[in-house]
Amino acid sequence: MNRKEMFKENLKIGLEIHCQLTNLNTKLFCNCLSNYRNSLPNDNTCPICLGLPGTLPLLNKRAVDFASMVCIALNCKIPEKISFYRKNYFYPDLPKNFQITQYNSYEISSIGYEGHFSIDDDSGAFTQMANSKPSKSQIRISRIQLEEDPGKIVYEDEKTSANTYSLIDYNRAGVALIEIVTEPDFSSSHDVRIFLNDLINIFEYLGVCDPSLEGSIRCDVNVSLRGGKKVEIKNISSFKDVEKSINYEVTRQRTMIMHDMEVQAETRHWDEKRKITISSRSKEEEEEYRYFPEPDIPVILLGGQSFVSSIRSQMHELPNERLQRYKEQMGLSTHTANILANSKKISDYFEESLKHYNSPIEISNWIVNELLSKINEMEKSDASKGVVIDLAAKMSPAMIANMAKLVSEKGLNRNMAREIFAKSFQSGEDPYYIVKSMNVEKISDSEEILSLITETLEIQPTLIDQSKTNPNVVNFILGLIMKKTRGRTNPQLAIKLIQDVLSSKKN
Structure with a gap:
């Protein structure tokens, strides 16, 4: 009914x-x-x-x-x-x-x-x-x-x-x-x-x-x-x-x-x-x-009233007050803010993560979309049935903050970042250590990117002539470089350098 x-x-x-x-x-x-x-x-x-x-x-x-x-x-x-x-x-x-x-x-x-x-x-x-x-x-x-x-x-x-x-x-x-x-x-x-x-x-x-x-x-x-x-x-x-x-x-x-x-x-x-x-x-x-x-x-x-005021001064932030702060001061969506505020343990975990890296939207997305999803999968599995898994025990607030920081500072693409997160969640190792061991940091060195461009044009010299009539050649060359570096190359910098190289070749 x-x-x-x-x-x-x-x-x-x-x-x-x-x-x-x-x-x-x-x-x-x-x-x-x-x-x-x-x-x-x-x-x-x-x-x-x-x-x-x-x-x-x-x-x-x-x-x-x-x-x-x-x-x-x-x-x-x-x-x-x-x-x-x-x-x-x-x-x-x-x-x-x-x-x-x-x-x-x-x-x-x-x-x-x-x-x-x-x-x-x-x-x-x-x-x-x-x-x-x-x-x-x-x-x-x-x-x-x-x-x-x-x-x-x-x-x-x-x-x-x-x-x-x-x-x-x-x-x-x-x-x-x-x-x-x-x-x-x-x-x-x-x-x-x-x-x-x-x-x-x-x-x-x-x-x-x-x-x-x-x-x-x-x-x-x-x-x-x-x-x-x-x-x-x-x-x-x-x-x-x-x-x-x-x-x-x-x-x-x-x-x-x-x-x-x-x-x-x-x-x-x-x-x-x-x-x-x-x-x-x-x-x-x-x-x-x-x-x-x-x-x-x-x-x-x-x-x-003096007693009530004294008690009120001892009270911690209530769920509704924290929910409003997440939406109004941090700019979180209503959906994300509700998920965080409706569990004190999750909300406290989020607050602790912000102490390591103050990026509320990025950190909340990693918690809600990735960490909680994996925790829920584990709790629903036969091996973990009936077991409540502690967030911090699987991934500390500092580690989830480092995930957000890596995406921002290293410019990792989302797929690579998810791969690093999965490895960190599974092994318990800090994302920074995994990035270093996998050698997946973003390539932003101009000399290194120029070397890649030169190498690509030497293998396919016809691309120089094609670029005179087809502007899409720039994106094609970028794609070849991205494939070779597994998406690690800084795309904005690479496009500018490809255009400069092709322009000099035309002249």
Whole structure:
């Protein structure tokens, strides 16, 4: 079903994105390491994140800063003060039997609210820009809240549903997490996928999260069709599966409506193996969590506009800002600028290359048209399937800059330059070394070119007489010289010298 057909069905999709602030050093309320992934089970814990009696949480100030950066990037309002609440529920991965989070029922307590993320209708891609005015086509951000991550349940055999027991690893408990809740403004699974990809790009540019880490970004989806009840889909492991789960759930709900069956408000889990959603439990209501203010954490006064200005001064350039700079200041095409700016790793690689040779258009062409093409070929090949290849590991920024410099300074033709690039990419040797070993530098020495012209006319003396009536003889002689030197001769200089020689012969 295409986007227009989905919209006709009054499809409403909302997202709840959980992003770990992995670039913090410590957890949200204690000094345990934020990076728990290399620890033995339950080794990265302390009395605070285990919720032992008598312990008191101490808020990580840097977590507040990181969360505020995300709020600014998504055009959210940041309140004068924030507070925390206890969300009470009983589950094995929650050591305290409550989660410290934020709650906006009684007052605005979350770190950000009423944001928006604009959609570029012409390109079909999402763009964000701080302080931009909301467009008529936009995704509203209901709130962004700061909370602690629960522990992790490890099943006996995750490949089957027949588990007789499970284990609990509390290493993750207490890791700083932001939850981004959108309004149900999406009308297609494709738009959801684009939104999530752009959101990851923002996290990377801000430096708050490493999305490549397992479990660092998780997404729950809420789907309703034709004004029906909302169904939540959880346990989605990848953005590809987010798209697939939405498509499946739309089909399921549509089929039920066609057969006059009522769609229940419930929580369903995504079965990754069978690619279907499975009913898990009825949807909880807010009052079931018995929210109440966290007594051990006082209200935090942020500082108003001075706080926002301070946070903004710490923020790195956002993707949209970098995109505009590439187009307006460097003169890159929209297509090239988008490819570079839509990946921080590629964009940083480009920026580093410019430090070695400041030629944005030439360097960007080598990156986009040659380097990325070869990287994509390698990643798609059977031998490298599933492997993400690091650009700099295959060809350093200095090497790609040298490729651009060679074309400019040595006057290499494009075919020869591509041959040198391929050799450099394959061997890891610097292009300058390859040019020297191949002896392919452009011949611009007048004496050497005159010698070639003389030699050619001695072999074919009739060309002198033919040149008196046929001006194309000059190009013919140039072609012979180019063939002999494998295209290395400077064509402009050669043409002038051929004309001078023929003119002297005529006289």
